[in-house]
Amino acid sequence: MSGPEEEDNDVRAPSAKKAIIAQLFSTPVARIACPYAAEFNGPLVELVLARLDPLQKRLGYKSETPDDLAHWGDPVVDSLSQWVLRAARQFTETITRRSLADAFADSAARMSGGAVNGGAGTGGEGSVAVVVSRSWASVYRKGDRHEAHFHPNTALTAIYYAEAPGKCELDLLDPRPNVDYFDPGISLAGSGHRVRLSCSPGELVLFPGWLKHAVPEFNDGSVRISISWNLNYASES
Numbered sequence: 109m110s111g112p113e114e115e116d117n118d119v120r121a122p123s124a125k126k127a128i129i130a131q132l133f134s135t136p137v138a139r140i141a142c143p144y145a146a147e148f149n150g151p152l153v154e155l156v157l158a159r160l161d162p163l164q165k166r167l168g169y170k171s172e173t174p175d176d177l178a179h180w181g182d183p184v185v186d187s188l189s190q191w192v193l194r195a196a197r198q199f200t201e202t203i204t205r206r207s208l209a210d211a212f213a214d215s216a217a218r219m220s221g222g223a224v225n226g227g228a229g230t231g232g233e234g235s236v237a238v239v240v241s242r243s244w245a246s247v248y249r250k251g252d253r254h255e256a257h258f259h260p261n262t263a264l265t266a267i268y269y270a271e272a273p274g275k276c277e278l279d280l281l282d283p284r285p286n287v288d289y290f291d292p293g294i295s296l297a298g299s300g301h302r303v304r305l306s307c308s309p310g311e312l313v314l315f316p317g318w319l320k321h322a323v324p325e326f327n328d329g330s331v332r333i334s335i336s337w338n339l340n341y342a343s344e345s
């Protein structure tokens with residue numbers, strides 16, 4: 109038998125058995141080994157360095173080629189880009205658990221205030237494509253670095269590592285800006301951390317274009333070469 113006092117001491121709320129804890133606002137990041145790396149990387153390094161010299165875009169913290177890599181007309185670059193586009197499609201479809209066309213249709217409906225979910229299925233395979241907006245190569249030499257930045261107007265950022273004497277480090281920054289304004293003593297969700305990826309030449313990294321990232325200082329006498337693509341979705345219907 110329990111009286112009112114005992115009930116007051118019972119801290120379990122009636123709905124406690126139904127409580128759930130959700131981890132929200134997660135950020136997908138993929139690392140994918142390119143099966144053609146051994147074939148591609150040598151020619152890529154030669155090509156990038158050759159393109160860099162006459163048209164060098166020295167930024168003070170690294171060097172970049174022009175951002176029209178898709179128009180170089182090089183078969184290795186084109187093959188790599190096609191592989192990156194396929195990987196980006198698979199990345200999106202894996203995350204959304206939908207075809208690219210259906211995911212695109214769902215997002216369009218959400219943006220216009222229409223129905224979400226419900227199995228769209230209106231687009232059909234191939235009616236939406238992943239396309240390259242800009243692509244370029246970055247060359248880092250001793251002392252070079254790239255401060256935190258993101259890629260505006262970009263659905264997916266793709267970075268492929270073509271050359272390095274060791275690991276290619278890439279820092280990913282916590283995308284939740286307010287976590288930097290207070291230290292609660294206990295971090296429940298890795299609050300405010302940078303996550304450092306240590307990639308190898310031949311690896312592709314994919315993440316949303318809004319995710320800030322940075323390249324820590326490169327401290328070797330050789331070169332670190334990466335290729336970047338700003339990717340978007342385009343309806344072909």
Ligand SMILES: [Fe+2]
Nearest residue numbers: 257258259321
């Ligand atoms: Fe970047």
